[in-house]
Amino acid sequence: MTPALIRPALITCDWGTSSLRAYLMAADGQVLATSASGQGIMALDGVTFPEVLTAIAGGWARDHGPLPVLLSGMVGSRQGWVEAPYARCPAGLPDLAAALAEVPAQPGFGRIAIVPGVLKDDDSAPDVIRGEEVEVLGALARLGVAEGLFVLPGTHSKWVRVEAGRIATSATYMTGEVFAALKGHTILGRMMEEGAFSAEGFRRGVEAAAELEGPGALLGRLFSLRALGLTGRLAGADSADMLSGLLIGAELRDASAGEPFTLVANPALAARYAEAANILGLPHARAPEGCGPAGQHAVAKAAGFI
Template sequence: MENRADGQADERRALALASLIGVDWGSTGLRAFLVGTDGLALAERATSRGASTLSGKEAFAEVLEQVAGDWMRARPDLKVLACGMVGSLHGWLDVPYAVCPANAPALAAGVAVTPNGEAHIVPGLLYDDGELPPDVMRGEETQILGALALRPELQGASCIVLPGTHSKWAQVRDGEVQRFATHMTGELYAVLRQHSVLGRLMESGGGFDEAAFNDGIDAARVNGHLGVGHQMFAARTLGVTGRLPAAALADYLSGLLIGHELRAGLAWRGEAGLDQAPLALVGSRELCRRYELALRRYGDVPSLALDNTAPAGLLTLARAAGLAPN
């Protein structure tokens, strides 16, 4: 009972200090935050009821009520600002993309409010130069703005990498996202492991095999010109021939795919003249650690890692949109 009382007291303090109720609402999950004036989360709640799991617009209001309804009633003066797939065609509200180059005011200008006023929703970001196929993001733009707010040295010129199911590489100059590129590294890994011949020999549960992961990185770095489609098959043949144990094959494949992402991403970064600019990783500690290991194999590229920048980004956008005090 004492621990529960302490938790309730902590949440009351968080409510008293909060400037915003922020929501990072992706396809498969939702995280809600009480955001302080410094852009850090004072309290956090989570649910697996992401946008892709819901049917009907009314379901979004129900989930928000379940997760943060008591916060909203306790502090009716606080605005609710949500980013991510909640603003997609299959989300609560289809919010049009802002167009690169874009900064916080440009994104804030596109914020839309739900029909009954429960929440404001951040637009995603579109890059389309009319030559290459267009690229889009929803949610990552808010994390990028959060990284810029938390680490001002990134605002002048930087490359921000957001590892994940669909990894994003963003070029930043003068506080604007100039352009970005998506790599389906995480999804490709999951599909290959679960639904292809490569996964049949793989065993799990043995812990992270850093040596096998590095072998995959080096295969992409040294022989990437052979093509990822060819090199992926080694995640089977190395097991068939006994060159790698079954428990190491998944980490070899992970290293190979991340290695190809870095091979392309670092070249793209260099072509933009950002090879001497800071490189920041934004994401879970475990995943960022893999990217840090991979960057070392590519010449020890210096980087900094940030964990959860969504609350800071949501506060930045809320202030730019006049939804939270400066």
């Protein structure tokens, strides 16, 4: 059986802030082709949303007819193509499918709609995710489970708890963005030398995180990296990854609290988080690749696209 014999039935696209990735899929979710672009919603540079869609998926539409298109990610935010208001926790496939935001018809394409993000509507500590809900639902499909604690690390690390197949709650750790701000805009960055990943520095950071006690301890521990450098105990080449290990270790301890979790991430980031979890003795697993398109396919099916 060659791809030519399988009929394309759906186009999906994970359209984020800085990039997007589109998939041509069969009705059963098999990915037949992929396409990527750097034109995320904050990197359009004067090009319109319809023009980007045509550039990335217009060829598929020409070859295979007016296929339906399902979009997810920041393309549904207030700054996106069409705002897709958040669905509220708990939110599963039927909830997301019922809350799609329809996009005006575009020549050559079928129905176009955007998956909503998910809101944890809490008065004191609310949270939002947008795009990650699709990946988590895809992980459920790929793993054949209906519950669990999932983490999607990155600039904003998203922790998502699933119960009975629905996203029950979420929490965001600004770990990646805090790392960049501390490295780029505090005294800690001054001692840091660019270079290859320092496993030794990372390990020391995670071990420092393991010793933290209390909610303000992190603020107090940051400066010790500077003092370690001043006293000749920390090399410049190790210090950025020590900071990374300290922050990731603190995140993992707090967010997982010892409960097993599943990493949904690209291999490099998954490896870093898995290493920190190993050092801390925290039980975890890695999700298979392809959770994003698997989740888009599941939503598309629930919404009657295919």
